[in-house]
Amino acid sequence: MTAPIGKASPGFSFAARGLASTAAPASICCLCLLALTGCRPHDFPQYPANYREYAYVTNSGSGTVSVYDVVNLRLDREVAVGRSPVAVAPSRTRNEVYIVNQGAPNSSGTVSVIDAERNAVVATIPVRRHPSAIAIDPADTTAYIANSGSNNISVLDLKSRREVAVIGAGENPVALRVAPDGKSLVVANQAGNSVTTIDPEARKVRSVLEGCPGAADVAILPDSSKAFVACAGGSQIMAIALAGTGVVPGLPDRVEALLGVGRAPVQLAIKPDGGELFTMNSLSDSISEVVTGTNDVGGAYIMGAEPFRGIVSQDNALLYVGNLRSQEVTIYAIDDGKREGAVQVGDGPVDFAFSAAGHLLFVVDSRSNDVAVVRTNSHSLFTLLPAGRAPTAIAEKAFKLP
Secondary structure, eight states, X not given: OOOOTTOOOGGGHHHHTTTTTTOOOHHHHHHHHHHHHOOOXXXXXXXXXXXXXXXXXXXXXXXXXXXXXXXTTEEEEEEEOSSSEEEEEEOSSSSEEEEEEOOSTTSEEEEEEEETTTTEEEEEEEEEESEEEEEEOTTSSEEEEEETTTTEEEEEETTTTEEEEEXXXXXXXXXXXXXXXXXXXXXXXXXXTEEEEEETTTTEEEEEEEOOTTEEEEEEOXXXXXXXXXXXXXXXXXXXXXXXXXXXXXXXXXXXXXXXXXXSEEEEEEOTTSSEEEEEETTTTEEEEEETTTTEEEEXXXXXXXXEEXXXXXXXXXXXXXXXXXXXXXXXXXXXXXXXXXXXXXXXXXXXXXXXXXXXXXXEETTTTEEEEEETTTTEEEEEEEOOSSEEEEEEEEEEOO
């Protein structure tokens, strides 16, 4: 019998207690759980011998990265990086993963470069004070680091693995994103209540847009025409028409609208097709749905206790919402406009990543120090894998060896 949505099968309670942390290969797990969870061989991809896929989780409390073997569904190893790692991003063209280490308070931070083929640190790049976020350009040659303690952005050459420039930002930059066309870098300045837009080619500030209290997150449309910024200090998001795009090319960056959503929107999740985005309204226990083309807010929907992070499936059909003050990921059916169900995970879900095939969703649980593995076809908990102390962020990397 297949477990109902939002519940692990009664015979699978050992996973909820975290006792499956050694995680046998997926094929063995399927055989063991066939009668209990309805797992079938085709639920898991068949990989060629040279295929590798890993998920990387930053453990801010232990100065390590947990590396998970996605093919065999197990913890592969713990890699020591810098002090207080908080963000992670993979290279699209090289078998590398980049880890942002905040370092000690009021001190310079670093970026650790992990070779994904060996899962070992091969370089450490110094940046500025208290780095908090990373964005990589579409060409996969440059990384931008938001240094929240020094109010600037480090520009890293990923080939030479060094800082090549520093660009000023507003006070306490905490999030940033590069437009898909590579022509805009948008930075959320939390303490500055503002948004900085940067010309990445010129490495110069293009505009500073005020009026976004507690700016916390950035999303950019696939056509690079518009950015949205979550104003977590209030109940709005800012819609920004980016310079040189849209109906009238040549116009400067400009605020199109301030859109009313729920209280304290802390994160934005955008559909892959760009048609809608969703705000995680942490103090309203809700999400808001925004039509990106018209800046219309379609409605608010109760999700759970403090929605903190969301991710949309690649088919644009489902939004998964991690509720920070719970042990639950809720599921919103986008076309139906309603909450569809929930999945029990670990305590304090804070970040997500899909496997490359989309059959698994990895959920980082910040308080129970583990990673929940959810099967997306049945919306059921598959297992829990151990992490380090205070895990914060996750990224996934798949590749084939020569």
